[in-house]
Protein backbone atom coordinates (compact mmCIF):
# COMPACT_ATOMS: atom_id res chain seq x y z
CA UNK A 1 0.00 0.00 0.00
CA UNK A 2 1.24 3.51 -0.83
CA UNK A 3 2.26 5.69 2.12
CA UNK A 4 -0.70 8.01 2.85
CA UNK A 5 -0.17 11.63 1.92
CA UNK A 6 0.04 14.28 4.62
CA UNK A 7 -2.26 17.29 4.89
CA UNK A 8 0.66 19.41 3.62
CA UNK A 9 0.94 17.21 0.51
CA UNK A 10 -2.80 17.51 -0.17
CA UNK A 11 -2.69 21.26 0.37
CA UNK A 12 0.29 21.71 -1.97
CA UNK A 13 -1.31 19.49 -4.61
CA UNK A 14 -4.56 21.49 -4.62
CA UNK A 15 -2.72 24.83 -4.49
CA UNK A 16 -0.90 23.85 -7.67
CA UNK A 17 -4.05 22.91 -9.62
CA UNK A 18 -6.53 25.39 -8.13
CA UNK A 19 -7.01 27.55 -11.26
CA UNK A 20 -7.39 24.55 -13.56
CA UNK A 21 -9.77 22.88 -11.09
CA UNK A 22 -11.92 26.03 -10.97
CA UNK A 23 -11.94 26.21 -14.77
CA UNK A 24 -13.00 22.57 -15.11
CA UNK A 25 -15.47 22.21 -12.27
CA UNK A 26 -17.06 25.54 -11.36
CA UNK A 27 -20.10 24.76 -13.55
CA UNK A 28 -20.16 21.02 -12.92
CA UNK A 29 -23.44 21.07 -10.98
CA UNK A 30 -25.21 22.02 -14.22
CA UNK A 31 -24.45 18.49 -15.42
CA UNK A 32 -25.39 16.67 -12.19
CA UNK A 33 -29.18 16.56 -11.73
CA UNK A 34 -29.13 13.88 -9.01
CA UNK A 35 -26.58 15.75 -6.92
CA UNK A 36 -28.60 18.97 -7.37
CA UNK A 37 -31.71 17.14 -6.17
CA UNK A 38 -29.86 15.84 -3.13
CA UNK A 39 -28.49 19.30 -2.32
CA UNK A 40 -32.04 20.67 -2.52
CA UNK A 41 -33.27 18.00 -0.07
CA UNK A 42 -30.30 18.73 2.20
CA UNK A 43 -31.21 22.45 2.18
CA UNK A 44 -34.84 21.64 3.01
CA UNK A 45 -33.85 19.39 5.91
CA UNK A 46 -31.38 21.92 7.34
CA UNK A 47 -34.10 24.59 7.22
CA UNK A 48 -36.69 22.23 8.74
CA UNK A 49 -34.39 21.61 11.71
CA UNK A 50 -33.94 25.30 12.49
CA UNK A 51 -31.44 26.36 9.82
CA UNK A 52 -28.13 27.40 11.42
CA UNK A 53 -25.14 28.04 9.18
CA UNK A 54 -23.83 25.37 6.83
CA UNK A 55 -20.13 24.74 6.32
CA UNK A 56 -18.98 23.48 2.92
CA UNK A 57 -15.83 21.71 4.06
CA UNK A 58 -13.27 21.16 1.32
CA UNK A 59 -15.17 23.76 -0.71
CA UNK A 60 -12.60 24.11 -3.49
CA UNK A 61 -13.40 27.16 -5.65
CA UNK A 62 -16.73 27.65 -3.85
CA UNK A 63 -19.23 26.74 -6.57
CA UNK A 64 -21.19 24.34 -4.34
CA UNK A 65 -21.09 26.82 -1.43
CA UNK A 66 -22.66 29.36 -3.79
CA UNK A 67 -25.27 26.80 -4.83
CA UNK A 68 -26.20 26.24 -1.15
CA UNK A 69 -26.43 30.00 -0.69
CA UNK A 70 -28.75 30.19 -3.71
CA UNK A 71 -30.90 27.52 -2.04
CA UNK A 72 -31.42 29.92 0.85
CA UNK A 73 -28.85 28.62 3.33
CA UNK A 74 -26.31 30.67 5.24
CA UNK A 75 -23.37 28.85 3.72
CA UNK A 76 -19.65 29.41 4.08
CA UNK A 77 -16.63 27.50 2.81
CA UNK A 78 -13.55 26.02 4.44
CA UNK A 79 -10.61 24.58 2.49
CA UNK A 80 -7.10 23.39 3.19
CA UNK A 81 -5.77 25.08 0.05
CA UNK A 82 -5.06 28.82 0.27
CA UNK A 83 -5.22 29.04 -3.54
CA UNK A 84 -8.69 27.47 -3.57
CA UNK A 85 -9.88 29.87 -0.85
CA UNK A 86 -8.53 32.85 -2.82
CA UNK A 87 -10.36 31.70 -5.98
CA UNK A 88 -13.58 31.08 -4.03
CA UNK A 89 -13.44 34.59 -2.54
CA UNK A 90 -12.78 36.09 -5.97
CA UNK A 91 -15.68 34.22 -7.61
CA UNK A 92 -18.15 34.74 -4.72
CA UNK A 93 -17.20 37.96 -2.92
CA UNK A 94 -20.46 38.06 -0.95
CA UNK A 95 -19.73 34.71 0.74
CA UNK A 96 -17.27 33.80 3.48
CA UNK A 97 -14.41 31.37 2.82
CA UNK A 98 -11.51 30.54 5.07
CA UNK A 99 -8.54 28.25 5.25
CA UNK A 100 -8.80 25.31 7.58
CA UNK A 101 -8.72 21.55 7.88
CA UNK A 102 -11.57 19.16 8.56
CA UNK A 103 -9.29 17.53 11.12
CA UNK A 104 -9.47 20.57 13.46
CA UNK A 105 -12.24 23.03 12.58
CA UNK A 106 -12.04 26.55 13.98
CA UNK A 107 -15.69 26.38 15.11
CA UNK A 108 -17.36 26.14 18.51
CA UNK A 109 -19.31 23.05 19.54
CA UNK A 110 -22.82 22.65 18.10
CA UNK A 111 -22.88 25.83 15.99
CA UNK A 112 -23.72 24.38 12.56
CA UNK A 113 -27.08 23.41 11.09
CA UNK A 114 -25.36 21.39 8.38
CA UNK A 115 -22.09 20.26 6.87
CA UNK A 116 -21.40 19.48 3.24
CA UNK A 117 -18.19 17.56 2.48
CA UNK A 118 -18.33 17.00 -1.26
CA UNK A 119 -15.44 14.85 -2.50
CA UNK A 120 -13.18 16.21 0.23
CA UNK A 121 -12.98 13.27 2.65
CA UNK A 122 -11.64 11.22 -0.28
CA UNK A 123 -8.03 12.23 0.47
CA UNK A 124 -8.16 11.49 4.18
CA UNK A 125 -6.17 8.38 5.09
CA UNK A 126 -8.81 5.92 6.36
CA UNK A 127 -7.35 5.64 9.86
CA UNK A 128 -7.92 9.39 10.35
CA UNK A 129 -11.53 9.40 9.19
CA UNK A 130 -13.08 8.50 12.60
CA UNK A 131 -11.45 11.62 14.08
CA UNK A 132 -12.81 13.73 11.18
CA UNK A 133 -16.34 12.39 11.74
CA UNK A 134 -15.98 13.11 15.48
CA UNK A 135 -15.01 16.67 14.55
CA UNK A 136 -18.06 17.01 12.26
CA UNK A 137 -20.24 15.67 15.09
CA UNK A 138 -18.74 18.17 17.56
CA UNK A 139 -19.50 21.27 15.46
CA UNK A 140 -23.00 20.21 14.34
CA UNK A 141 -26.04 21.11 16.42
CA UNK A 142 -28.23 18.18 17.52
CA UNK A 143 -30.45 17.31 14.54
CA UNK A 144 -27.90 18.83 12.14
CA UNK A 145 -27.34 17.12 8.79
CA UNK A 146 -24.11 16.02 7.14
CA UNK A 147 -23.97 15.33 3.40
CA UNK A 148 -20.93 13.49 2.03
CA UNK A 149 -20.03 13.01 -1.63
CA UNK A 150 -17.44 10.37 -2.55
CA UNK A 151 -16.35 7.70 -5.03
CA UNK A 152 -18.08 4.39 -4.31
CA UNK A 153 -16.42 1.00 -4.10
CA UNK A 154 -17.79 -2.46 -3.35
CA UNK A 155 -14.97 -3.69 -1.16
CA UNK A 156 -15.70 -3.34 2.58
CA UNK A 157 -12.17 -1.94 2.99
CA UNK A 158 -11.34 1.49 1.54
CA UNK A 159 -9.42 1.23 -1.74
CA UNK A 160 -6.79 3.79 -2.67
CA UNK A 161 -6.62 5.00 -6.23
CA UNK A 162 -4.48 7.35 -8.30
CA UNK A 163 -6.70 10.43 -8.19
CA UNK A 164 -5.35 13.06 -10.61
CA UNK A 165 -4.52 15.58 -7.85
CA UNK A 166 -3.55 13.52 -4.80
CA UNK A 167 -3.86 9.95 -3.54
CA UNK A 168 -7.50 9.23 -2.72
CA UNK A 169 -9.74 6.44 -1.45
CA UNK A 170 -12.98 4.85 -2.62
CA UNK A 171 -15.37 3.73 0.08
CA UNK A 172 -18.29 1.36 0.22
CA UNK A 173 -21.32 3.30 1.48
CA UNK A 174 -21.94 0.56 4.09
CA UNK A 175 -18.44 0.96 5.54
CA UNK A 176 -18.77 4.72 5.77
CA UNK A 177 -22.21 4.40 7.39
CA UNK A 178 -20.68 2.11 9.99
CA UNK A 179 -17.98 4.69 10.84
CA UNK A 180 -20.58 7.45 10.91
CA UNK A 181 -22.79 5.42 13.28
CA UNK A 182 -19.84 4.97 15.61
CA UNK A 183 -19.40 8.76 15.56
CA UNK A 184 -23.04 9.33 16.60
CA UNK A 185 -24.83 9.82 13.26
CA UNK A 186 -28.01 8.14 11.95
CA UNK A 187 -28.40 7.43 8.24
CA UNK A 188 -31.04 9.50 6.44
CA UNK A 189 -30.49 8.65 2.76
CA UNK A 190 -27.93 7.40 0.28
CA UNK A 191 -27.35 7.74 -3.46
CA UNK A 192 -25.17 5.59 -5.69
CA UNK A 193 -25.20 6.34 -9.37
CA UNK A 194 -23.54 5.02 -12.50
CA UNK A 195 -20.48 6.93 -13.69
CA UNK A 196 -21.16 9.55 -16.34
CA UNK A 197 -18.96 9.66 -19.43
CA UNK A 198 -15.46 10.63 -18.30
CA UNK A 199 -16.00 9.46 -14.69
CA UNK A 200 -14.05 6.39 -13.62
CA UNK A 201 -16.14 5.15 -10.70
CA UNK A 202 -19.63 4.97 -9.31
CA UNK A 203 -20.43 8.17 -7.47
CA UNK A 204 -22.08 8.14 -4.08
CA UNK A 205 -23.59 10.45 -1.53
CA UNK A 206 -24.62 9.80 2.04
CA UNK A 207 -26.85 11.98 4.16
CA UNK A 208 -26.71 11.42 7.91
CA UNK A 209 -28.02 13.30 10.90
CA UNK A 210 -26.62 13.97 14.34
CA UNK A 211 -28.91 12.38 16.90
CA UNK A 212 -31.05 14.68 19.05
CA UNK A 213 -33.19 17.76 18.51
CA UNK A 214 -32.40 21.44 18.59
Ligand SMILES: C[S@@+](CC[C@H](N)C(=O)[O-])C[C@H]1O[C@@H](n2cnc3c(N)ncnc32)[C@H](O)[C@@H]1O
Pocket residue numbers: 007010011014025057058059060061064078079080081084100101102103117118119120123
Ligand atom coordinates in the same frame (compact mmCIF):
# COMPACT_ATOMS: atom_id res chain seq x y z
C1 LIG B 1 -11.90 17.05 -5.11
S1 LIG B 1 -11.86 18.66 -4.41
C2 LIG B 1 -13.60 18.96 -4.11
C3 LIG B 1 -13.93 20.43 -4.14
C4 LIG B 1 -15.44 20.73 -4.08
N1 LIG B 1 -16.02 20.26 -2.83
C5 LIG B 1 -16.15 20.08 -5.25
O1 LIG B 1 -17.08 19.28 -5.02
O2 LIG B 1 -15.77 20.36 -6.40
C6 LIG B 1 -11.28 18.35 -2.76
C7 LIG B 1 -11.10 19.64 -1.96
O3 LIG B 1 -10.96 19.27 -0.58
C8 LIG B 1 -9.92 20.04 -0.02
N2 LIG B 1 -9.40 19.28 1.13
C9 LIG B 1 -8.68 18.14 1.10
N3 LIG B 1 -8.37 17.74 2.34
C10 LIG B 1 -8.91 18.67 3.18
C11 LIG B 1 -8.92 18.86 4.59
N4 LIG B 1 -8.28 18.01 5.40
N5 LIG B 1 -9.61 19.90 5.10
C12 LIG B 1 -10.23 20.79 4.29
N6 LIG B 1 -10.22 20.70 2.95
C13 LIG B 1 -9.58 19.66 2.40
C14 LIG B 1 -8.93 20.25 -1.15
O4 LIG B 1 -8.06 21.34 -0.94
C15 LIG B 1 -9.87 20.43 -2.34
O5 LIG B 1 -10.20 21.79 -2.53
